[in-house]
Amino acid sequence: MSATSLSTRPSGLLTRTTCPHCWEQFAPEKLLWTAEHTDLLGDHRLGPDQPQRFLPTRFTVSGEAIDAKGFPCHQLACPHCHLTIPRSLLELEPLFLSIFGAPASGKSYFLAALTWELRKTLPLVFRASFADADPVMNQQLNEYEESVFSGDSSDKLVPLASLIRKTEEQGDLYDTVSFGNQTVSYPRPFLFTVQPQPDHRNARSSTKLGRTVCLYDNAGESFQPGKDSAATPVTRHMAQSRVLFFVFDPTQDARFQRLIGQNSVNEAPAIRSMRQEPILQEAIARVRRFAGLTQSEKHKRPLVVILTKFDRWWQLLGGDPCPDPWVKARSTTNADDVFHAFDTNAVEQQSQLARAVLLKTSPEIVTAAENFAEDVTYIPVTAVGWKVSIDSRSGLPAIKPSEAAPYWATVPFLYGLTRALPGLIPTAVKRKQESS
Known part of the structure; x- marks a missing residue:
């Protein structure tokens, strides 16, 4: 991409951006374009079936690159890994977020x-x-949404098991790139844009507060020893992440199962007990290694522990489930600003x-996290709501x-935004705790 094409773009263009696949930083003018003509196949990074990536010298009047066959091009690509880059990353800084958890923890739901x-x-x-920055890259997540919430009225x-397939260690959520004799498999993020709307209180800071959200989802098996290497850097995004989300299913813990006993709201079949703290401990070890943290040094970015299947254990918190945690507020300088x-x-x-x-049932999770x-x-959630039943046939x-x-x-994500990006989500003034 040359300075000629950049001149047609908005003035808010970033001086440098970061690839959401390989995490290399580069200036926008270094971006490659993806050839459109069907004869221009065969990319030395991505293989013979993929369109060629190239640094253009010719552009249309609207600033689109022209490939070797004279076709205008529309997709951008990273100059390092050659994978597709959404255009939003030229104007909105990336916000890296990582979500991880044990198998069957309810992460995909x-x-x-x-x-x-x-x-x-x-x-x-x-x-x-809140919109898809790249609908193609978000296709699988969009299919999840449709399957659970809009596919069948x-x-x-x-059965829940039939709605979403398990997150795999390879396949649709990974891209393979060749660097000479070395082949590297990169995790494919879900990409979204978040920006203040015109009626937002900080609408004038739309570009400053706007972000391209890069959300990474890893299979629990990716945290087994030896799974992360130079050829499969599937969890290295975690060192880049501004907020880490650990999905923990307390109902998989035998001690928790004994605690809820007959108090569970839903009569569910016995769940196989599974240790989940090794996933958290391995993730912590990798973040320390790739972020350069010592064993005694604490990570300064938030860790949110998402506690799933709250519909089965909400009574343990001693009261009815709380309403959505947002309230109406009024500006201190403008009474009409509600x-x-x-x-x-x-x-x-x-x-x-x-x-x-958790201290009663899974203290090792609390200890490792803190x-x-x-x-x-620690945030309790239920992904599908309160009306989970048992299918008589299965x-x-x-x-x-x-x-x-x-x-x-939405609470874990919104809470993370208040920590990572102050100003986008207004926060209520904290109430002073009463002295004892």
Whole structure:
């Protein structure tokens, strides 16, 4: 990409950006373009079936590169790994976020609920846009959303296991790149843009506050020893991440199963007990290694522990589930300026209650998390809502898709935004704690 083509772009162009695949930094003018003509196949990084990537010398009047066959091109690519780069990364800084958890922890369902709800909550409540930066790269997550929340409006029970397939260590969520004799498999992120809308309180800072969100999802098996290497750097994005999200399913812990006993709201079949702290400990070890942290040094970026399947254990927190943690607030300088503010105090109160439960059943999770990060928050969620039943034919948990109603699914992400990007999500003023 040359200075000629850049002159037609908005004045807010970044001087440098970061590839969401290989995490190399480069100036926008170094970006490659993807050839459009069908004869221009065969890229030395991506293989014979992929369109060639090239540094252009000719452009259309609108600033699009022209390939060797005279066709205008539309897709950009990283100069290092040659994988596709969304145009939003030329104007909006990347915000790296990583989500990880043990197999069957409910991570994929949580992701589907998160993005499905964010598409409504961010624009309608917080006056911020939330959109796919690259629909092709987000295709699998969009399919998750459709399968769980909009694919079937009937009242028949559908086993949860049939709605979303397990996250794999290879396949649609990974891209293979050749560097000479070395082949590297990179995780494919989900990409979104987040920006203040015109009616946002900080609309004038839209470019400054806007971000291209790069959300990484890893299979639990990726955290087994030896799974991360130069050829498969599948979890190295975690050292770049501004917020880490660890998905923990407390119902997989035998001690937790004994605690909920007959108090579970839903009669569910026995769940095989599985240790999940090795996943967290291995993730912590990798972040320390790739971020250059010593064993005694705490990570200064937030760690959010997402506690799934809250519909089965909400009674353990001692009261009814809390409402959404945002409240109406009024500007101190303009009485007519009424807006929604995120109530971090309500989230932190829930966090303390959830932490107390974990100390009884899974203290090693609390210990590992708090020995690693300065800022640890525990947030209970249910991805599909409160009406989970048992399918009589399969004996597995099932829902009626028309009754799916996520609870607090957006809260971990919104809470992370308040920490990583102050100003985009207004926060309520903390209430002073009463002295004892």
